[in-house]
Amino acid sequence: MTERGTEPFAVGDVVADQTYWITREHLVRYAGASGDFNPIHWNDRVARAVGLPGVVAHGMLTMALAGRLLTDWAGDPASIIEYGVRFARPVVVPDDDAGVAVRVAATVSEARDDGNVALEITVRVGEQKVLTQARALVRPPVPDGARAE
Amino acid sequence: MPIDPSVVGRNYPPQPYEVSREKIREFAEAIGDRRRSYVDTQAARERGHPDVVAPPTFALIPVMRGFDMLMADLGIEFARIVHVDERITYSRAVTVGDRLQTTTRLDKVRQVAGNDLLTVRSEVRDEQGGDVCVSLATLLVRPEDEGGSGD
Numbered sequence: 001m002t003e004r005g006t007e008p009f010a011v012g013d014v015v016a017d018q019t020y021w022i023t024r025e026h027l028v029r030y031a032g033a034s035g036d037f038n039p040i041h042w043n044d045r046v047a048r049a050v051g052l053p054g055v056v057a058h059g060m061l062t063m064a065l066a067g068r069l070l071t072d073w074a075g076d077p078a079s080i081i082e083y084g085v086r087f088a089r090p091v092v093v094p095d096d097d098a099g100v101a102v103r104v105a106a107t108v109s110e111a112r113d114d115g116n117v118a119l120e121i122t123v124r125v126g127e128q129k130v131l132t133q134a135r136a137l138v139r140p141p142v143p144d145g146a147r148a149e
Numbered sequence: 150m151p152i153d154p155s156v157v158g159r160n161y162p163p164q165p166y167e168v169s170r171e172k173i174r175e176f177a178e179a180i181g182d183r184r185r186s187y188v189d190t191q192a193a194r195e196r197g198h199p200d201v202v203a204p205p206t207f208a209l210i211p212v213m214r215g216f217d218m219l220m221a222d223l224g225i226e227f228a229r230i231v232h233v234d235e236r237i238t239y240s241r242a243v244t245v246g247d248r249l250q251t252t253t254r255l256d257k258v259r260q261v262a263g264n265d266l267l268t269v270r271s272e273v274r275d276e277q278g279g280d281v282c283v284s285l286a287t288l289l290v291r292p293e294d295e296g297g298s299g300d
Contacts, residue, residue: 020181033172033179034210038227050228050291059232060213064180064206071184071205076196077242080205084236084285133234 013108016073023099056090082137163250166211203243212271215253233287240280248276265290
């Protein structure tokens with residue numbers, strides 16, 4: 001854990017930062033793909049009846065988008081060793097064409113001796129954090145290595 | 150209504166889930182991920198995989214089926230459940246053709262502000278018994294009599 005100039009990753013480095021848009025169409029697709037047909041993700045009436053402002057995204061979809069950031073950075077799904085999140089706030093998805101913007105960023109929180117990198121992930125809608133305690137342990141990409149994808 | 154504490158420690162038998170090429174494709178499309186290893190066998194092999202692999206959170210499909218089974222057993226309806234947190238530890242990527250076996254265990258139940266908080270541990274293995282991943286989830290169950298505001 002000594003700070004060396006040759007280390008490819010340093011604590012505090014923002015390694016990825018990306019905005020994803022979620023629309024109602026995405027929710028329908030994700031419901032079908034995942035098998036999660038909870039009506040709060042597609043039915044405003046049911047969502048409001050349980051006290052939500054309207055249809056909300058599947059927490060797992062938001063988690064999957066942040067996961068995409070991780071695999072895009074690491075280069076392969078097998079590079080993800082551990083990944084966890086807390087679903088802190090619902091992501092309300094408006095019934096329009098634009099949807100809602102979810103901004104995901106990953107910051108190095110620890111560069112381990114075995115070469116693995118612990119990341120702290122922030123996931124925001126506007127200024128609000130929708131996922132908290134979002135962390136991953138990842139085998140980082142090889143610097144200057146072949147980027148096959 | 151609080152959950153009977155005697156259900157803590159309850160283990161549910163392994164549930165099979167066979168990973169298909171089309172389901173991986175459908176899932177990758179649903180999360181907007183165009184990675185070639187999710188659809189193209191050759192591309193996956195070039196990355197050292199035996200065949201097409203799935204995005205990391207694909208593993209939650211069999212895990213959530215276990216949640217459904219648990220909730221059905223406890224008599225809890227869908228709309229009362231809120232997923233509070235989720236952590237997955239991976240031994241390897243889920244690969245097309247995997248015949249997964251997922252065991253679900255209710256590890257802990259505690260009451261917080263009138264809600265039940267359930268800790269659920271799911272272990273996903275392959276046909277040979279090899280570890281694929283372990284999921285640790287907290288599920289919040291809202292009380293039955295909560296009417297919600299408005300109509």
